[in-house]
Amino acid sequence: MTALVADQITKSYTSGRVETPVLQGMSIALDERELALVLGPSGSGKSTLLAILSGLLKPDTGNVSALGEDLWKKSRADLEKFRLEHTGFVFQGFNLFPALTALEQVMLPLDYLGLPKHAVRNMALASLEEVGLASRAHLRPIELSGGEKQRIAIARALAKKPQFLFADEPTSALDSVNGKNVIDALHRVARVYGATVVCVSHDTRLAADADRIIHMTDGRILSDVKQISASAPSRSISAEANP
Amino acid sequence: MVALARKTLIYEWRKFLPAALAVAFSGLLLLMMTALMFGIFSSAGVYVSRSGGDIWAGYPGTQTVELGRPVPRDTEMWLRMDPAVVQVEPFQWLDGDWRGPAERGSVSVFVSGIDPNPNGLMFSHVLGPADRARLDEPDAVIVDEADLPKLGLDIGDTAFLNGHRVKIVAAANGLRTLGGVNIVTSIATARTLVSDAAERDKVAYYIARLAPGANPDAVRDRLAPIAAGHRFAVWTHDEFAYNAATYWMFETGAGLGFIFLSFVVFLVGVVITSQTLFAAVASSVREYAMLNALGAGIGALRRVILEQAFWVGTVGVIVGSVVSISLALLAHGQDVPISFNYIATIACGALVMAIALISGFLAVGAINHLEPANLLR
Numbered sequence: 001m002t003a004l005v006a007d008q009i010t011k012s013y014t015s016g017r018v019e020t021p022v023l024q025g026m027s028i029a030l031d032e033r034e035l036a037l038v039l040g041p042s043g044s045g046k047s048t049l050l051a052i053l054s055g056l057l058k059p060d061t062g063n064v065s066a067l068g069e070d071l072w073k074k075s076r077a078d079l080e081k082f083r084l085e086h087t088g089f090v091f092q093g094f095n096l097f098p099a100l101t102a103l104e105q106v107m108l109p110l111d112y113l114g115l116p117k118h119a120v121r122n123m124a125l126a127s128l129e130e131v132g133l134a135s136r137a138h139l140r141p142i143e144l145s146g147g148e149k150q151r152i153a154i155a156r157a158l159a160k161k162p163q164f165l166f167a168d169e170p171t172s173a174l175d176s177v178n179g180k181n182v183i184d185a186l187h188r189v190a191r192v193y194g195a196t197v198v199c200v201s202h203d204t205r206l207a208a209d210a211d212r213i214i215h216m217t218d219g220r221i222l223s224d225v226k227q228i229s230a231s232a233p234s235r236s237i238s239a240e241a242n243p
Numbered sequence: 244m245v246a247l248a249r250k251t252l253i254y255e256w257r258k259f260l261p262a263a264l265a266v267a268f269s270g271l272l273l274l275m276m277t278a279l280m281f282g283i284f285s286s287a288g289v290y291v292s293r294s295g296g297d298i299w300a301g302y303p304g305t306q307t308v309e310l311g312r313p314v315p316r317d318t319e320m321w322l323r324m325d326p327a328v329v330q331v332e333p334f335q336w337l338d339g340d341w342r343g344p345a346e347r348g349s350v351s352v353f354v355s356g357i358d359p360n361p362n363g364l365m366f367s368h369v370l371g372p373a374d375r376a377r378l379d380e381p382d383a384v385i386v387d388e389a390d391l392p393k394l395g396l397d398i399g400d401t402a403f404l405n406g407h408r409v410k411i412v413a414a415a416n417g418l419r420t421l422g423g424v425n426i427v428t429s430i431a432t433a434r435t436l437v438s439d440a441a442e443r444d445k446v447a448y449y450i451a452r453l454a455p456g457a458n459p460d461a462v463r464d465r466l467a468p469i470a471a472g473h474r475f476a477v478w479t480h481d482e483f484a485y486n487a488a489t490y491w492m493f494e495t496g497a498g499l500g501f502i503f504l505s506f507v508v509f510l511v512g513v514v515i516t517s518q519t520l521f522a523a524v525a526s527s528v529r530e531y532a533m534l535n536a537l538g539a540g541i542g543a544l545r546r547v548i549l550e551q552a553f554w555v556g557t558v559g560v561i562v563g564s565v566v567s568i569s570l571a572l573l574a575h576g577q578d579v580p581i582s583f584n585y586i587a588t589i590a591c592g593a594l595v596m597a598i599a600l601i602s603g604f605l606a607v608g609a610i611n612h613l614e615p616a617n618l619l620r
């Protein structure tokens with residue numbers, strides 16, 4: 001099922017009088033239960049594309065429709081509500097609050113859904129379990145490794161069981177073992193929750209684990225290939241080697 | 244709810260400490276200024292505050308003792324006719340010209356003519372029965388200890404007051420008034436010092452003591468219409484003391500200066516507090532942007548910052564109070580004229596909290612243009 005459709009989106013940045021086109025009429029349709037990997041050299045517009053698809057950045061022209069709703073016809077508050085209910089994010093910087101424990105990091109966004117306290121706690125614990133960090137629930141970011149922090153960020157993103165998960169260079173601050181773990185986790189989110197997962201990276205080593213690989217250069221799609229991914233992520237994310 | 248505001252404050256207390264200290268020191272400064280102000284100007288009210296009695300009667304419209312004018316002689320009778328009044332005594336106040344040792348020239352002084360009775364009301368907190376008894380002697384005067392060097396005289400010395408020879412029979416502590424030397428004498432001696440013979444048997448004030456349990460406000464209200472018809476006015480003891488302090492505050496310009504200075508302190512407090520708070524919030528802007536990306540509304544994030552400002556204010560008020568109390572105790576031991584006033588202290592606390600909250604609203608600016616898209620690079 002197609003869950004996310006971008007139609008003829010364009011985006012350019014102006015600095016001073018110079019206008020730099022970044023996306024030049026791009027169209028893309030993404031399915032649920034699919035981990036789509038967007039690959040391309042630095043500066044090719046991957047992050048811009050992800051921001052527009054996820055409802056964080058308004059395109060100059062073109063539409064984005066998610067779950068049949070036109071994202072960029074919504075007000076800022078409605079967009080926030082849509083993201084709250086349907087969208088998770090994982091970024092290169094983990095953006096965890098230094099003061100909060102792993103469990104609280106995951107609980108925090110759930111609080112805004114207005115769920116009862118015990119439900120929030122149970123969902124957060126389950127999510128930490130999912131990424132294999134239940135035993136780290138009481139630790140603060142300063143006590144966690146980079147790989148663990150990124151898994152906390154993933155747990156935070158998927159705790160609410162979102163239909164969409166967007167990841168921007170989630171592995172680039174990590175070594176290859178931890179990077180592989182993160183990709184496996186994202187893949188599992190697509191399979192287990194049926195989410196549409198879009199991961200953007202310049203790291204071609206991740207290609208083996210994706211269901212679909214989209215190559216970009218200069219704001220255009222170069223190739224778009226569906227594949228049977230090399231590692232079927234049937235095992236639990238938590239069964240990974242700790243570095 | 245995860246208590247993000249409080250947990251961050253506690254965990255990152257070093258970041259927020261400067262803001263709390265800015266609040267605390269603004270509060271300290273405001274409170275000390277106020278206490279000094281009231282301390283200094285309460286001496287304007289010594290005539291009232293150092294005396295017994297519950298009701299003052301004087302010339303209508305009199306703001307402070309120094310501005311008194313003679314009242315009709317029947318004032319005393321009108322006071323006595325009130326059922327709650329158990330004691331009435333006259334108090335004479337006049338300007339004087341003091342000539343002590345030749346080389347000092349003349350000094351302008353204030354003369355207080357009081358009832359020297361052992362149970363007299365005027366200056367009853369300063370002058371005990373022994374001192375009062377000394378005033379029974381004709382031409383005897385008492386001055387404040389601190390004024391003796393100013394007059395260049397000692398106990399037992401004589402001087403000329405409005406041309407009469409008077410003798411300093413004692414020195415007391417607590418007679419100093421704002422703006423002049425206070426010479427205390429008996430009402431009989433004071434009469435001889437009045438130059439205008441026609442006014443000699445009139446005084447400027449009558450002080451009344453009420454029966455225990457009587458409500459001074461009620462008595463004042465009862466006497467007011469009578470007073471209005473007989474060319475005098477009545478005030479309660481507290482009212483008259485307060486009038487004197489505020490009169491001098493504004494008469495001297497010190498009051499306006501004080502208000503201006505408070506405003507400056509307030510402004511400086513807001514600038515420093517908001518800047519430090521802004522910096523503390525800005526250092527977490529990526530985390531706030533992440534929350535916003537995940538769907539937390541800007542309004543909810545603003546509330547987190549305002550809550551932090553509130554706690555910073557609370558800590559600031561507590562720290563400021565502790566330091567203020569310590570300083571007040573220290574100052575008290577050093578005879579610094581400070582005096583704490585209930586309402587003024589609460590007003591300072593409110594101003595300080597306002598500093599913290601206004602700073603919070605300004606610090607919210609750090610996330611006003613939150614762009615979660617900037618987290619993607």
Ligand SMILES: Nc1ncnc2c1ncn2[C@@H]1O[C@H](COP(=O)(O)OP(=O)(O)O)[C@@H](O)[C@H]1O
Binds near residue numbers: 041
């Ligand atoms: N906020 C911005 N203002 C101006 N130029 C930008 C901004 N964000 C990105 N760019 C430019 O747009 C181009 C694409 O950026 P981006 O989408 O981040 O590429 P990628 O993620 O593939 O590295 C780059 O040339 C970048 O310099």
Ligand SMILES: [Mg+2]
Binds near residue numbers: 046047048169619620
């Ligand atoms: Mg990028």
